[in-house]
Amino acid sequence: MSMTVAELLVQTLDQIGAHQVFGIVGDALNPFTDAIRRQEVVRWIGVRHEEGAALAATGQAKLTGRLGVCCGTTGPGANHLVSGLYEARKDHAPVLAISGGVASAKRGTDYLQEDDPVALFGDVAVYSEIIASPQQAASVIHQAIAQAYGNRGVAHISIPPDIFSAKVTASVPSIATLRPRPEVAPAAEDIAGIAAQIGEATKVAVLCGHGCHGAAAELSALSDRLHAPLVHTYRGKDILPYDDPRWIGGVGLIGGRPGVDALADADILLMLGTDYPYSEFLPEDVKTIQIDERAFALGRRTPVTLGVVGSVRPALRLLLDRLPQRSDTHFLDKVNADRAAWNSMLDEKAALDRSHDKLHPQVVARAISDRASDNAIWVTDTGEVTLWASNWLRQSGRQQITGSFNNAAVGTGLGIANGAQALDLQRQVILHVGDGGFTMLLGEFMTAVEHALPVKIVVYDNSGWGLVHLEMEGAGVPPAPGSVFPNMDFAAFAQACGVQGFRVEKPAELPAAVDRWLAAEGPAILHAIVDPDEIPAMPHIEPSQAARFGISKLKQAINSLSPFRRSPP
Incomplete structure (x- = not known):
C-alpha cells in the first residue's frame, strides 16, 4: 500500500x-x-x-x-x-x-x-x-x-x-x-569503590540533580542509611517534598546557605545525576564521587576521586546492598538546624503582613505556592523571577518543576507552559514570569487562548530587567539606559484577549486575587506590581560584594537616575 x-x-x-x-x-x-x-x-x-x-x-x-x-x-x-x-x-x-x-x-x-x-x-x-x-x-x-x-x-x-x-x-x-533510553547499571567494581570510600568517611552529603528523578525512594533510603543530608540542584527540587527532613534545600542563588554549607562541611560529596555548572558553589577540598549516565560529564565541574558511569536508581540499589546502617546523626542534625533558621528567614520575607503598602515578590510566590494544586506543574521563566519562584516555592513532592534550566533564556516560559498544559488540560500549570520575559513572546498567550489551554500566568512587574539591575549593583555600577521600561496593564491585556485578568498592588489584595485567578476557567493572568528594590536572599555575600551594592545605590542617588521601576501607566 x-x-x-x-x-x-x-x-x-x-x-x-x-x-x-x-x-x-x-x-x-x-x-x-x-x-x-x-x-x-x-x-x-x-x-x-x-x-x-x-x-x-x-x-x-x-x-x-x-x-x-x-x-x-x-x-x-x-x-x-x-x-x-x-x-x-x-x-x-x-x-x-x-x-x-x-x-x-x-x-x-x-x-x-x-x-x-x-x-x-x-x-x-x-x-x-x-x-x-x-x-x-x-x-x-x-x-x-x-x-x-x-x-x-x-x-x-x-x-x-x-x-x-x-x-x-x-x-x-x-x-x-524508537523509545527513550533505558537506565544503565554501573559496573560492580565501581559500586565497590564507592562503598569503600564512604566507609572511610564520617560525614556524607549528597547533591541530587535531574538524573535522580524516579529515584526518590532510593535517595530516602540512602539518607536514612548514612544520615546524610540530601541537597538538590534546581532541576532536582521537585523530587521530594520541601518539608522532608532529608531534603535540605538547594545550592547557589537558587537554593540557600544550609545546602552550600552542608557540601563544604562533608568528608565526602556524592554528586548524583547532576552536571551542576556553578563550580563556585561546590566545595574545593571535599572528596567527591560522581555518578552520571554521561561519561563526558564526569569531573568537568569539580575534581572527583571516582567517576562512575551509570543511572542513579540502579546505582543506589546496588550501593545500598553494601552500606551498613549508621547511628551517628550529628551531621544531619546540624544541617537541619541550619535549615530551620534559613526557612524562618524565608517565612519572614514571605509574610503577608510584612508590609502594608509594598507588594514583595516573595509574598506573591509563597501565596501562590500555598494555594496551588498538589500535582501542579510549575514553569518559571528566567531572570530575577527565577529566584522568587524557586526559593519561596514549597513543593509537594507530586508537583513538577520546569523552565529554562541550562539555556537560561528570558522569555521561554510561556511557550514551555503551553506545551506542558497541552499534555493534560485538567492538570494545573502555573507560570511565573517577569514583565520583560512575558512581553518577549506575548503572542503565545493567544496560542493559549485559541486552544483553551488553561495556563495560569503570574507576571511580576518591576518595570525593568530585575536580574540585570542586581548584576549591575553587584558590580557597583548604576542601572544602564534601557534597563527600565513602561508596561501595559497585563490584566487588561488578558481581558482584551477574551479571558480573565487580575491586577494586584497591595498585600491585602493578594489572597483573594490569587484565589480568583487560580479558579478562573481557561488561561488567566495575575499582574502583580512588586517592589523593585527587593534583593534576593543569597547564601553567602562577600564584603566586597556588599560594598558594591552600596556604591551602586550611592551613585544612583548622586546621578539622580531612575529607580528600578517607573510608576505603572
Missing part, C-alpha cells in the same frame, strides 16, 4: 505516541498539515511564533522524556525554531524539528527564502538532514527519531513540498526501537 511521505511521517508519529505537533502553517508544509487534517489522532496545534512551537515541544519532552514535535516552514519559519530548540539542546530533551524546504528543482538557485537548513540546525541539533528523495524518507525519519532519543537532543529533517507529496511504499522500519 502506497502513501505520501507526509502520510508516512504522520503514521510514524502516531505509532510512537507523538500525538501533538506545534507549528505555523506554510506553503511548503501544506502536504503535511493536510495529512494531519485527514486523520484524528495526531493533532496540529498552531502557535503565533515558531519559537513558541519549539518551546512547547521542548516543554513536553522535558517533562515526559518522550519525543516532542515542532514544525516550521521554509526559510524564516525554520529559522525561528532554532532559538527555542536550544532549550532542548541544553537540557538534553528529545525533540523532532520538521522544516519545510524549497522545492527540489529550485535548490541551489538562491530561490525565495532558500537557506541551508542542515547548516542552520548544525549547532542546535544532534542530527540534521534533508530528505532529497522519497526513497530516503523511511530511513531518515527512523534515524532522526532514533538520534533524538539516543542522544537526547534535537533531530531535524527538512522536507521539500514535492518530496512531502511523493508516494512511497516502505514503512519506517524498527518502530519498536
